[in-house]
Amino acid sequence: MALNLIDAGYRPVKVGLGERDFFVDFESDRGISLEEAKAFAKNRRVEVQVKERRVKYNGVEFEVELEPAGEARFIYLTNVSTHHPDQDRQYVRIRGVAFETEEELKRYLDWLREAEEVDHRILGERLDLFSFHEEAGPGIVLYHPKGAVIRNELMNYMRQINSSMGYQEVYTSHVYRAVLWRISGHYSLYKDKMLLFRQEDEEVGVKPMNCPAHIMIYKSRTRSYRELPVRFSEFGHVYRWEKKGELYGLLRTRGFTQDDGHIFLAEDQLEQELRSLVEKTVEVLSKLGFRGDDVRVNLSTKPDESIGSQELWDRATGVLRKVLEEVGLKYLVKEKEGAFYGPKIDFDIRDSLGRWWQLSTVQVDFALPERFKLEYVDRGGERRRPVMIHRAIYGSIDRFMAILLEHYRGKLPTWLCPIQVRILPVTFENSAYGLNLMRELTSLGVRAEVDAGEETLSRRVKRAYDDGVPYILVVGKREVEEGTVTVRGRGNVELKGVNVQEFESALLKEIGERSSEQIVLLTLKGK
Numbered sequence: 001m002a003l004n005l006i007d008a009g010y011r012p013v014k015v016g017l018g019e020r021d022f023f024v025d026f027e028s029d030r031g032i033s034l035e036e037a038k039a040f041a042k043n044r045r046v047e048v049q050v051k052e053r054r055v056k057y058n059g060v061e062f063e064v065e066l067e068p069a070g071e072a073r074f075i076y077l078t079n080v081s082t083h084h085p086d087q088d089r090q091y092v093r094i095r096g097v098a099f100e101t102e103e104e105l106k107r108y109l110d111w112l113r114e115a116e117e118v119d120h121r122i123l124g125e126r127l128d129l130f131s132f133h134e135e136a137g138p139g140i141v142l143y144h145p146k147g148a149v150i151r152n153e154l155m156n157y158m159r160q161i162n163s164s165m166g167y168q169e170v171y172t173s174h175v176y177r178a179v180l181w182r183i184s185g186h187y188s189l190y191k192d193k194m195l196l197f198r199q200e201d202e203e204v205g206v207k208p209m210n211c212p213a214h215i216m217i218y219k220s221r222t223r224s225y226r227e228l229p230v231r232f233s234e235f236g237h238v239y240r241w242e243k244k245g246e247l248y249g250l251l252r253t254r255g256f257t258q259d260d261g262h263i264f265l266a267e268d269q270l271e272q273e274l275r276s277l278v279e280k281t282v283e284v285l286s287k288l289g290f291r292g293d294d295v296r297v298n299l300s301t302k303p304d305e306s307i308g309s310q311e312l313w314d315r316a317t318g319v320l321r322k323v324l325e326e327v328g329l330k331y332l333v334k335e336k337e338g339a340f341y342g343p344k345i346d347f348d349i350r351d352s353l354g355r356w357w358q359l360s361t362v363q364v365d366f367a368l369p370e371r372f373k374l375e376y377v378d379r380g381g382e383r384r385r386p387v388m389i390h391r392a393i394y395g396s397i398d399r400f401m402a403i404l405l406e407h408y409r410g411k412l413p414t415w416l417c418p419i420q421v422r423i424l425p426v427t428f429e430n431s432a433y434g435l436n437l438m439r440e441l442t443s444l445g446v447r448a449e450v451d452a453g454e455e456t457l458s459r460r461v462k463r464a465y466d467d468g469v470p471y472i473l474v475v476g477k478r479e480v481e482e483g484t485v486t487v488r489g490r491g492n493v494e495l496k497g498v499n500v501q502e503f504e505s506a507l508l509k510e511i512g513e514r515s516s517e518q519i520v521l522l523t524l525k526g527k
């Protein structure tokens with residue numbers, strides 16, 4: 001393939017191995033399309049010498065990372081992208097797979113078709129949600145407009161949950177003096193994963209957690225027992241320098257957003273607070289489609305090395321146990337696996353491949369209030385130490401999004417969809433009706449668009465379906481005359497002659513309730 005590029009006047013610089021494919025990089029200021037690239041994907045019988053991982057052909061020399069094991073005759077290209085090896089140059093990268101037999105290629109394509117439906121990394125690329133880039137670095141995700149819509153919807157929902165539970169949202173900066181991380185203990189216990197650097201004789205660190213910042217806000221004035229529990233929430237963007245080999249799409253990144261929350265409360269308020277946290281977590285997970293066997297709850301108890309008295313640990317662990325039993329959750333006790341600062345409950349969720357990922361967490365903390373010498377003034381005017389709870393329901397919004405994409409195979413509940421309705425005019429004559437419909441839906445807050453392309457209707461329907469759009473409105477001559485729409489939903493359901501107002505009100509109900517059911521279809525079918 002590199003040789004074909006040379007013959008076409010391009011200058012390949014490297015043939016290398018990707019995660020599960022090969023790539024060819026060539027220098028160019030101009031990108032090329034996948035279609036254009038396919039012209040070069042032909043195997044040729046040319047003898048070339050590989051010398052110290054370099055190949056010379058027709059006066060062009062390039063690097064080869066791999067020694068071809070067999071003769072690759074069946075090539076399939078997957079993707080073309082660009083990246084910058086340095087500030088002056090751009091490389092175009094053609095990625096693909098190559099096999100010796102047609103049978104192997106066919107097996108791969110079957111696998112790919114299946115993976116395209118479940119792997120959130122492939123879904124994210126296909127649905128134009130997010131991307132990772134060489135120049136940005138591994139584990140650093142960039143959200144595209146459609147991905148940002150999903151994030152925002154998830155955050156809006158959590159804001160509503162948080163405010164219903166009495167949280168006050170805060171916003172805190174990303175970089176703090178090292179002394180703060182020394183007080184919190186992160187400097188000694190979490191240093192390996194932290195980004196620490198010196199600036200003007202001062203050592204500073206990017207936050208891997210939001211707790212110390214929330215503690216500073218708590219400490220900014222004297223707190224009375226009347227205020228407790230004090231609950232702070234934040235969509236906190238944190239950075240943890242995970243090992244390169246452990247990075248995995250959105251499931252493990254180096255920078256991510258937590259739906260973080262910290263509660264400062266008196267010891268005798270623990271039970272009630274923990275109960276409402278566990279109940280709310282179960283409610284949210286279940287609403288998003290995770291219930292029954294897909295959720296696993298773990299209770300982690302006192303490790304050998306810990307702080308806080310045995311009595312305090314026993315009481316807090318007892319409360320967590322009691323709450324889990326009262327809420328009726330099956331749980332696994334992980335003896336001695338609690339954090340050194342307190343016992344915790346974790347909620348794990350199973351992904352499409354049956355692997356478990358930790359999402360929600362509720363952690364009792366006796367240590368940080370001690371380290372930061374937190375206080376509140378009790379009823380009798382005495383200064384007392386509060387207890388802290390760290391909690392997150394999504395855990396990481398990024399990880400949660402990955403699990404959602406895989407769980408729903410890219411076909412998200414309507415309220416989360418970047419495009420909720422796509423209108424397809426059958427012919428050009430029906431476009432004005434389609435555009436009016438789009439304006440009406442948009443004014444109601446629905447994310448709607450028109451696809452009046454020149455392709456056939458069936459092609460456009462298929463694309464809308466592949467794009468994960470939950471509702472396709474087909475408008476033709478009949479619909480324009482009657483002032484109706486033909487609604488196509490998921491699962492190949494088609495309803496003709498639907499009254500526009502009825503469709504709209506059912507749709508607004510479905511979105512408003514953040515339902516994971518297609519309420520529109522259920523409502524309209526009953527008519």
Ligand SMILES: [Zn+2]
Pocket residue numbers: 209210211262390391
């Ligand atoms: Zn925390």
